Amino acid sequence: MKKKSDKFIQLLHSFLTVFLPKQRNSSPHTILAAKQVWNMLLNYICNITGKKAETAVFSDVSRVVVLGFLDAKEEEMGWTPGTRNHRLGIIRSFFRYATSLEPTLSYHLEELKGIPLKKAKNKSFILEYLSQEAMATVLRQPGTSNRMGVRDTFFLSLMYDTAARDCEMLSMQLRDLDPTKKTVQLLGKGNKPRIVPISYDNTIALFQRYAMLYHPTGDGVRPMFYTVRNGEIGSMSDDNVAKFLKKYGDAARRCCPDIPEKIHPHLIRKTRSMHLYQGGMPLEAIALFLGHEDPVVTRVYARADTEMKRRVIEEAQAKGVGVEYLGADKSAIWIGNEEMIKKLCGLG
Numbered sequence: 001m002k003k004k005s006d007k008f009i010q011l012l013h014s015f016l017t018v019f020l021p022k023q024r025n026s027s028p029h030t031i032l033a034a035k036q037v038w039n040m041l042l043n044y045i046c047n048i049t050g051k052k053a054e055t056a057v058f059s060d061v062s063r064v065v066v067l068g069f070l071d072a073k074e075e076e077m078g079w080t081p082g083t084r085n086h087r088l089g090i091i092r093s094f095f096r097y098a099t100s101l102e103p104t105l106s107y108h109l110e111e112l113k114g115i116p117l118k119k120a121k122n123k124s125f126i127l128e129y130l131s132q133e134a135m136a137t138v139l140r141q142p143g144t145s146n147r148m149g150v151r152d153t154f155f156l157s158l159m160y161d162t163a164a165r166d167c168e169m170l171s172m173q174l175r176d177l178d179p180t181k182k183t184v185q186l187l188g189k190g191n192k193p194r195i196v197p198i199s200y201d202n203t204i205a206l207f208q209r210y211a212m213l214y215h216p217t218g219d220g221v222r223p224m225f226y227t228v229r230n231g232e233i234g235s236m237s238d239d240n241v242a243k244f245l246k247k248y249g250d251a252a253r254r255c256c257p258d259i260p261e262k263i264h265p266h267l268i269r270k271t272r273s274m275h276l277y278q279g280g281m282p283l284e285a286i287a288l289f290l291g292h293e294d295p296v297v298t299r300v301y302a303r304a305d306t307e308m309k310r311r312v313i314e315e316a317q318a319k320g321v322g323v324e325y326l327g328a329d330k331s332a333i334w335i336g337n338e339e340m341i342k343k344l345c346g347l348g
Contacts, residue, residue, distance in 0.1 A: 008058045011098045012038060019097055027191045029167040036237045037090045044069045058098075063111045066091060070115075077242050078262050081118040088115060128267060129274040130259065135160065137256040138263065141248035144206075147213050152244050154206040155225060159265065161203045162186065162196045163272040163290055166238050166265035174211070175220030179204050188291040196289065241265060 016035055020026040026034075042053045045060050048068070066088070074084050095109040130138070139160065142152035158177075159169055168186040176185040182198045198204060215222060225236040242264070249263030260267075273286055281289075 007102065008056055008061075008098075009054055011101065012094060015094050015097050027189070028171050028187065029189070032171065032235060033086075033167070033238070034090050034093075036239065037087050038094070039237075040073065040239065041066070041069055041091065044072065058105060058108050061091070061108065061112075063114060066112060067115060073239075077239055078246060078264075080262075080264070085117045088112075088117070128260065129271040130267065132275060134252070134256050134259050135268075135271050135275075137252040138248055138259065141251045142244075144209070150206070150210055150213055151225070152248070154203075154210040155241070156248070156268070157200070157203045157206055158184070158198075159268050160272050161198055161200050163269045163276075164196070165189075165269060166241060169265070170223075170225060170235050170238060170241070172224040173220060174215050174218070174222050174224050176224065177207060179207055186291070192291065194291050238265075 016031065016038070020031050020034060041061070042056060045051065045056055045065060046053055048065070049060060051060070070079075070084055070088060073079055073087070079087070092109070092112050095105070095112055099106045099109045139153065139156055142156065143149040144153050155169065158164070159166075162184055164172075164184075164186050165188070168188060171187050172184070177198075178184070182204060183195050184198060185193055185195055187193050211218075214226075222233065223235040226233050227236050227240060228234075245263045245265070249259060249261075252263075253259040253261075269290070273290060276286055276289070277283070
């Protein structure tokens, strides 16, 4: 008789192929993220135990193992606290599903509940973005002299041009981009599609070159960005994107010190949005462009643009608004004026 724990792979398969898509009606983004996290975790388990993935059991996914996995990936991939917590949430969600079918597995779920979430700094009033020069430097790094460089340059250019989320880029199919109309269809949060214009002719030119190299058959339903493993084509993972972003970010930083230590997809999205705002696009239009239902969320761009604030202040000062700062080179008017000093001190 098989032990309950031996159903691990069976339940994991059911979770990914039945529960998420058919019972929970999860979005393709959610399902893809869950598959990628479990692929990474199973690979980690196989590396430390020497087991094959198909022989894994529930006891292999212990609290110690999951903590080790999260710490290793945080160090290796530069996961932010938010990314790390999201990955932990995906792992726990499977155990909640498994426990609902097999109550005796609740021990494993309770063990994972003991893993604390990692706290992140409150950056709600701080918006990180790259200057136009810094962004251009990053875009130049892959080059287009080889096949991989063409792919990565097109990926980064399209992501910046459309301010697409990482998940929107990775769920994109070849047919979603129309080079004639210069538009691309993005599948946003909640399975909500939107059509986004492509602004730069260079992005279209890169797409045409990329399509010749990576989509010679013109199969419209194939993932726009994919990898090949064991002869099978699958959507590129977000960790694959994180790897080449780190590589190009590090290279760009050597000639542009202003580039931060960590370049991530959402930074590129925020950078494009800020550049559009600085170019005069209204916040309401930026909200539509980004796929936000509530334009209030884009107010952070108005709060964060220091240069625009500086220009407003300088314009106000030019009109005589405000008081002049008394620097070291200017003496206060009461110095040497004994009569005024007496009046100020109430002695006059």
